[in-house]
Amino acid sequence: MNRQLAFLIALLAAGAKAEPYRLEEITLPAAMSPEISAVEFSPTGRLVVANRHGEIWSCDPARRDWVRFAYGLHEPMGLYVAADHDVYVGQRPELTRVRDTTGDGVADRYETVNAEWGITDNWHEFVFGPRRDHEGNFVLAIGLPDTAGAFNQLHSRTPIDLGKIAREAKPSAGPWQGWVFKVTPAGKLVPWASGFRQAAGVGVSPEGEIFVTDQQGDYIAASPLIHVRRGRFYGHPASLKWAVELDGRKPAPDQLEAMRTPPTVVLPHGSIGGSPGDPVWDTTGGRFGPFAGQVFIGDFTKLISRVDLELVAGEYQGACFPFLRDATGVAAILSSNGANNLTVPAGTDGQKYFRDAPPLQGTRLRQGNMRLGFAPDGSLYLGQTTRGWASGDGLQRLVWTGETPVEIHTMRLTPRGFALGFTTPMDRAQLAQKNSYRVERFRYLYHSAGGSPRVDQSNIAVVEASVSADGRRADLVLAELDPGYIYQLEVDGLRSSAGVPVANPLAYYTVNRLHSGRTFTGPLSRPLFAAVPRPARDRANTGEGRRVYLTFCVACHQADGRGGGLPGFAAADFVGEKTRLGKGDDELLGTIASGIEAKGMPSFGQVLSQEDRQDVLAFLREAFGTRAANTPP
Amino acid sequence: MPTPLAPETRGFFCNWASARLPIRRRIFARWAVLWAGIMPTLTPIASGAEPGVAVYRTMMPECGPSSFAVALGPSLGLSYDPGRGGVNYVWQGEFVDLDPTWRTKINKPAELRGTIVYRESVRYPLRLGGTGRPPRFEFRGYVLLPGAVEFHYLLDGVFVREEIRASASGRGLVRRFQVDDPAGPWSYAIDPQPKVNVSSPEGAWNEARTALTAPRSREFSLHLELEASRP
Structure with missing residues (x-):
């Protein structure tokens, strides 16, 4: 009885506890297209936004007295606000x-x-930036075109062989497409680094270092955060057409592997979104919570993620964490089983990826969070655009309420494992237990296919866990620590010293190199080990299918199964369109295996095993369908 | 602080509110407006300068990428090409429907809502310094002026301002050129343009009436006037 009473009191206390962050809607004028494509603040604190219709609007954030500053620009995707009356804008044709x-x-x-870069009227040649580095240069990036769209254009300002482009599987139609480049204050273009597919987020760190995010697809196994260094190549070969030193030569695959710099931090596809936008640094001095100096990244899915960077043997790498995810989608997916996401036991397969979402009151986090900007008051503005891929454009902002979230604050590499820092003192007894931590590792392949399966995946034993006196740090010694892997950490059971669970008990650390400087020397395009076959079974496992769905499918089809999702993907709505799951198992399994090229659905035949495909289909039918199509009514 | 833009100053075809309507309602709304005879008198978009002048950079049909759509008045528009330089064409009628450039992710060029009445050749037609070869054109931007737009560019490194505004009749346009450092005479190649009168107060036609030429000058203008019989 006493235990029940204590549990009830704890439950009530947890219910009364304030949420660490509050999401607010920013009302936009009726005359403004809400496709927000840039969010900045002027030196005087005015909020300045651009939209994809080509307008720039500004207002006093407190008064919301919106005025249109400029119009008629060609799909601007970035702003640098020098003054209230003086704005630099990156638009399709020029800075x-x-x-x-x-x-x-x-x-x-x-x-x-x-305006020294090449353009056609292909829809996919987005220009991102500008950001400004410490020398006053503007930093921008241009994406690769998409052969699903037309290239019809006249009067090009650079020579373009349209016939040749049409024959290329992965074109870069004009100079510097697929590059990150700088424009000097005098207006001169300086190519900086190549190998990008669609670097949709450009950032400059407080130290003046350039970072971009790129988009999962061909040659990009999972969307990454990349520290961009001059002269380096980051993976997609189409950009190399403009590399002067190659003089038109096309490197062979093994040469590409040798040339490629691995991504700084991989954002695993599905669990850490699928289409990242701006990286922004928390320079608020603590007004956004306990994450000063860390990186926040918006994502097209209903997610904001967080990255903790560190220098290891002279190169940046680090960990990523979910930070904020829309909770209502989770409720929908779980309600199909009669469950509630708040009552799901920690560690239950599948929910682990989404239980991290702080249940928000009122406003839902929308999709399309491609543009982020910290306001002078320390709140984080989220600019959202979803054209053609989903719906729900607009502007929201995230405000820290003063309540310290219980989170993994940092995850740092040590010579034998990882050191975890926490935002609050934790239960020391739990921290000291090795079984409080579940560690896996895996690799992604570097290849021309779109995305990659997780390969060489294995559980890693925690052989030692030591705890600091203040309960804010745990040092883990792992049985195996090697470069070239992404280490996945789950700490579902951990509680703070006050008994509050970790809000986002999931982290991924990209180990490109060890402190010794050792790096991965194996093949990048194939697994090291053959996958272990599963034992035979009688029926599909919906629990395993949920895990697969939440890892590989949710970024496009969404947690509630209603579709939308990633650029390039018109994902099916399993809930609203009943015919989607009304097809037979064989047809649907074939679709999962082969994909639908015309609709942008990738093939999962090389990514998921036959058992995985059966499991995920069983889960789809259980969660979103009314009955199995092959089951007689 | 400036006065916020009133939503009703935006034209129907470029109005976000209309673009948000379901497609059937949008089509119906357009036909309803056309049927009511309102559309030809609509001011396309508020420009930030004077009503009736609007400058949009977009994908225009039959133009280089990211060309300009310029509305000079309620029934006169032109496309300016910052790639090759110069006017692509002039049209009479309504402005352009920008909705196709915004509607989907794989977008299409804007739709012209009028009749093209004047076109220029592919190569930039203004020659400075007495040379016959096409100059190297480098676009440098534009300025919104009351009732006009002024394009800036370099021709072989010489800075040129080209102001374009509607003529007094409203049935044509005036292009006024200012050249920072003219090295010699200028000439302007003209394709034969039926029912468009082209003239220049400072220039004279050559014998074949294919070009206007004049001695070295820092300023000169080109007048394009549509014949009254045009619709």
Whole structure:
């Protein structure tokens, strides 16, 4: 009886506990397209946004007195606000300085700063940035075009062989497509690094280092955060067409492997989103919570993730964590089983990826979180655009309420494992137990196929766990620690000293190198080990299918099964369109294995085993369907 | 602080509110407006300068990538090409429907809502310094002026301002060129343009009436006037 009473009191206390973050909707003027494509603040604190219709609007964040500063730009995706009346904008054809020289608050001068990159009218040649580095250079990136769209164009400003492009599987239609580059204050373009597919988020760290995010797809196994260093190549070979030193030569696959710099931090596909946008650094000095100096990344899925970087043997690498995810989708997926996400036991297979979502009151986090910006008051603004891939554009902001979240604060590499830092004192007894930690590791393949399965996956034993006196740090010694792997850490059972569970008990550390400097020397395009076959079974495992769904499918089809999702994917709505799951098992299993190229669905035949495909289909039918199609009514 | 833009100052075809309507309702709404005879008199978009002048950079049909759509008045538009330089074409009628460029991820060029009445050749037609070869054109931006737009560019490194505004009649346009450092005479190649009168107060036609030429000058203008019989 006493235990029940204590449990009830604890439950009530947890229910009364304030959430660490509050999500707010920013109302936009009716005249403004809500496809927000840039979010910045001026030196005087004005909120300045761009949208994909080509407008720039600004307001006092407190008064929301929106005014349109500029219009008529060509799909701007980034701003640098030098002053209230002086804005640099990255638009499809050029970097432009937009100024109000008459003092009426409306721009009248649109000055070309640089337009040295090639463009066609292909829809996928997005230009990202500018950010500004410490030398005053503007940093931008251009994405690769998409052969699903047309290349019809006249009067190119750089020579473009349209016939040749049409024959290329992975084109870079004009100079510097697939590159990150700088534009000097004098307006000169300086190519910086190559190998990008669609670097949709450009950032400059407080130290002046350039970082970008890239998009999962061909040659990009999972979306990464990349520290961009001059002259390096980051994986996608289409950009090498413009590499002067190659003089038109196409490197062979083994040469590409040798040339490639691995991603700084991999954001595992599915569990840490699937289509990242801006990386922004918490420079709020503690006004956004306990994560000062860390990186926040928006994602097209309903997710904001967090990255903790460190220098190891001279190169950045680090860990990523879920930070904020929409909770209502989780409720939907679980309600199909009659469960509630708040009552699911920790560690239950499948829910582990989504139990991390702080249950939000009121406003839901939307999709399309491609643009992030910290306000002078320390809140984080989220600009959302979803055109053609989903719905739900707009502007939201995330405010720290002052309540310290219980989180893994840092995950750092040590000579024998990892050191975990926590935002609050933790239960020391739990921290000291080796079985409080579940560690797996896996690799992704570097190959031309879109995405990659997890390969060489194995559980790693924690052989020692030592705890600091203040309960804020745990040092784990692992049985195996090697470069070239992504280490997945789950700490489902951990509680703070006050009994509060870790809000996001999941982390992935990308080990590119050890402190000794040792790096991975094996093949990048194939597994080291053959997959272990599963034992025979009588029927599909829906629990395992949920795990597969939440790892590989959810980024496009969403947690509630209603589709939308990633760029390039028009994902099926299993809930709203009943015919989707009304097909027979053989047809649906074939679709999962082969994909639907025309609709952008990748093939999972090489990614998922036959058992995995059967499991995920069984889960789809259980969670979103009304009955198994092959089952007689 | 400036006055916020009133939503109703935006034209129907470029109005976000209309773009958010379901496609059937949008089509119906457009036909309803056309049927009511309102559309030809619509001011396309508020420009930030004077009503009736609007400048959009977008994908225009039959143009280089990221060309301009410029509305000079309620029934006169032109496309300016910052790639090759110069006017792609001039049209009479409504402005453009930008919705196809915004509607889906794999977007399409804007739809012209009028009749093209003037076109320029592919190569940039202005020659400076008495040379016959096409100059190297480098676009440098534009300025919104009351009732006009002024494009800036370099021709073989010489800075040129080209102001474009509707003519007094509203049935044509005036292009005023200012050249920072003219090295010699200028000439402007003209393709034969039926029912469009092209003239220049400072220039004179050559014998074949294929070009206007004039001595060295820092300023000159080109007048394009549509014949009254055009619709």
